[in-house]
Amino acid sequence: MARRERHLVGLDLGTSKVAAIVGELTGGGEVEIVGLGTADSEGIRRGAVINQEAAIASIQKAVEAAELTAGVEIDNALVSLTGTHVKGFNSRGVVAVAGRTREITRDDVRRAIDAARAVSLPNGREILHVLPQDFVVDEEDGISNPVGMSGSRLEVNVHIVTGGTTTTQNILSCVNKAGVNVREPVLEQLASSESVLTPDERELGVALVDIGGGTADLAIFERGFLWHTAVMPIGGDHFTNDIAVGLRMPIPEAEKLKRRCGCALSALVGDDETMDVASVGGRAPRTMARRILSDVLQPRAEELCHLVWDEIHRAGYEKSLNSGIVLTGGAANLEGLVQIAEQIFDMPVRRGVPAGLGGLADHIVNPSFATAVGLILRARRQRAHDVNQAPRRGIGMLTDLVRGVFKEFF
Ligand SMILES: Nc1ncnc2c1ncn2[C@@H]1O[C@H](COP(=O)(O)OP(=O)(O)O)[C@@H](O)[C@H]1O
Ligand SMILES: [Mg+2]
Known part of the structure; x- marks a missing residue:
């Protein structure tokens, strides 16, 4: 196999970040991550382009960084799609x-x-x-x-x-203009499910919730197949905004504080726990009870869980989730989120971390990369299928659609 053909690329266009991952197929059919590039996602909000130039620049930045670490040129990729338009x-x-x-x-x-x-x-x-x-x-x-x-x-x-159509075309055209051909647009939570769910969970019934910066993307699997998808307009950035408003601090500071000290369930925070909080206007940092922060975050976590539960209930799958619920996406890193979700859903909940790849694995073992890693795993599956199907395709019986469907399916 030519070196170029051994490479699989996933390009995740999130609200918070653009992530490009390059995987290399090894002889044994495994994939090693050989390149990773990320960039702040400018010009894209909740899966829609709001500033084309900025979006193209973000994509280029992530792709170039990935090319540099991998030492290969990226010309095509599987690309994630999300947004309330889906x-x-x-x-x-x-x-x-x-x-x-x-x-x-x-x-x-x-x-x-x-x-x-x-x-x-x-x-x-x-x-x-x-x-x-x-x-x-x-x-x-x-x-x-x-x-x-x-x-x-x-x-x-x-x-x-x-x-x-317009939203999809606009986003894909940014990828093209950044110099990358779109091999296939893939629904974000479908990609994430490849990297964080086990075959058993999919078989028994599970809900995957990928919580990014701006949206929570739901996918329900049972008997190995996808039955329901939905996108809810709430994500980690709402938690950050609540902190900025509630504790009167700039957004970047609120974001840092959330990651450092945030907890979504107040009951997990001791009465005596304190935290140092940067002040605005050059004043000395304040020391505050950590409970104040969790009291700000908990109502938002409850709102998010109720929104997800309402969607599961409306779709009629609340009794199908024998393997419970898996939370992934960067916002699933928030301490206490799994616990509060468990209380509200009254079923097992776990944090989904991407698995299934070697190489630069340490860098990507974070729910934030669930989608990008999932795109690579999907590309690997398609590649394996293409190899198996090669003689039959020669007869020219399968249309692109069916080839696509068989790739998705088997
Ligand atoms: N350690 C953390 N604790 C709490 N929230 C986090 C943490 N790390 C990332 N986040 C949140 O995850 C969100 C980004 O999720 P991610 O899946 O990386 O992005 P995208 O929006 O691009 O899909 C942001 O709102 C960010 O604040
Ligand atoms: Mg995402």
């Missing part, structure tokens, strides 16, 4: 099995998926993902791969993710 819903497609032998072929699967995606979308929306959940062959349901089975009627259940 919506997910379930759909279903039914076809009659075509062949005389009634043996289900990939072509039947493709037609069933085409039927499922043929929903009328409101103007200005486009499909980002069509993710098959399971198949029904005649009366038999819960089938994960029907190819080769016999039947006369094939039905597929899918989760469709759509995005606002």
